[in-house]
Amino acid sequence: MAARALLHHYHLSAVKSSGGPSGFRVSIKCSDSSSPNQNRGSSNHLPAYLTVKAPGLNSPNAAKLRYTSSDDLDFEQRLQAIRKSALEQKKAEVKKQYGVIDYEAPSETNDGAIGLGTKIGVGVAVLAFGLVFTLGDFLPSGSVSPTEQAVTGAAVTLAEMGEYKRAAPLLEKLTETKPSDPDAFRLLAEVKYELKDYEASILAYRNAEKASKSVDFEILRGLTNSLLAAKRPDEAVQELVACRERLKKENSLETRSDVDPIQVELLLGKAYSDWGHISDAISVYDQLISSHPDDFRGYLAKGIILKENGSVGDAERMFIQARFFAPDKAKVLVDKYSR
Numbered sequence: 598m599a600a601r602a603l604l605h606h607y608h609l610s611a612v613k614s615s616g617g618p619s620g621f622r623v624s625i626k627c628s629d630s631s632s633p634n635q636n637r638g639s640s641n642h643l644p645a646y647l648t649v650k651a652p653g654l655n656s657p658n659a660a661k662l663r664y665t666s667s668d669d670l671d672f673e674q675r676l677q678a679i680r681k682s683a684l685e686q687k688k689a690e691v692k693k694q695y696g697v698i699d700y701e702a703p704s705e706t707n708d709g710a711i712g713l714g715t716k717i718g719v720g721v722a723v724l725a726f727g728l729v730f731t732l733g734d735f736l737p738s739g740s741v742s743p744t745e746q747a748v749t750g751a752a753v754t755l756a757e758m759g760e761y762k763r764a765a766p767l768l769e770k771l772t773e774t775k776p777s778d779p780d781a782f783r784l785l786a787e788v789k790y791e792l793k794d795y796e797a798s799i800l801a802y803r804n805a806e807k808a809s810k811s812v813d814f815e816i817l818r819g820l821t822n823s824l825l826a827a828k829r830p831d832e833a834v835q836e837l838v839a840c841r842e843r844l845k846k847e848n849s850l851e852t853r854s855d856v857d858p859i860q861v862e863l864l865l866g867k868a869y870s871d872w873g874h875i876s877d878a879i880s881v882y883d884q885l886i887s888s889h890p891d892d893f894r895g896y897l898a899k900g901i902i903l904k905e906n907g908s909v910g911d912a913e914r915m916f917i918q919a920r921f922f923a924p925d926k927a928k929v930l931v932d933k934y935s936r
Contacts, residue, residue: 745774756784761791772804779808783816786823795827812840812847814856821864830872837865859889863898870902878902893923893931901934 755764768785775781786801802820824833862885869878885895900915916935
């Protein structure tokens with residue numbers, strides 16, 4: 598979402614004649630945004646995003662300033678690929694109704710594989726960041742320097758290609774020039790996660806939090822997964838509990854957040870599970886079921902964790918309830934995890 602946000606930000610600044618800079622959001626394809634499994638929670642992940650194809654990057658010198666030349670055929674091909682990717686992602690988001698259902702504890706990632714969770718994070722960040730760059734043709738003269746535009750485009754393309762080691766220094770440079778841009782920090786955090794530099798990822802996510810004016814679930818989810826990967830589940834729980842209280846205050850002040858509180862509860866249950874506090878995770882799901890009895894996600898989450906911990910009979914009852922309340926398009930998810 599970070600990459601996509603960056604690109605969208607520049608687009609907004611181009612079409613508005615006045616007003617402050619707008620925010621933007623993008624993500625790159627990352628490996629599973631989960632931490633190494635401690636074998637104390639469940640290990641499956643519900644699919645929540647469509648993967649995004651990355652444009653080709655044929656030259657080892659792709660990150661150089663030649664990106665600023667619109668006459669470069671290779672560059673134009675990359676832009677077309679990113680534009681197409683952004684449009685496809687936008688269509689996918691319109692269809693997406695249930696958001697991230699990240700119930701279980703993170704599973705251990707393989708060095709040679711890129712998991713769904715991380716692909717989601719990096720993919721969204723790259724798209725947001727990349728969209729801003731590809732819309733540079735519509736920017737008013739002088740609004741973005743050629744150098745900054747080149748760095749942004751190179752970073753987005755490299756991240757989307759999975760060239761995380763090459764993208765990282767460009768993103769670090771970008772966050773120095775745009776210290777108030779949460780999406781730039783978020784994309785950097787996702788790249789650092791891919792490189793298994795979890796401490797750097799945590800730092801970047803915290804900077805993204807500071808730069809963000811409101812609670813951003815994607816930043817919260819990424820920070821949680823980085824903390825879990827760094828084997829700091831207690832801090833992940835603290836972050837989520839604090840976020841839950843903040844959301845309650847915002848709602849009471851009629852400054853409602855766009856964050857779905859159910860997603861925060863599901864993420865909290867996941868953090869407890871990864872910490873080995875299974876009873877606390879189940880308690881979170883019980884409260885979720887009590888406060889939202891018509892939402893299938895609480896039943897499904899509890900069913901999964903019960904099944905993973907050997908309570909097959911109780912899990913089956915939860916799956917029956919989940920299937921009853923699930924929308925038709927979500928029943929396949931219930932069926933997948935109840936087998």
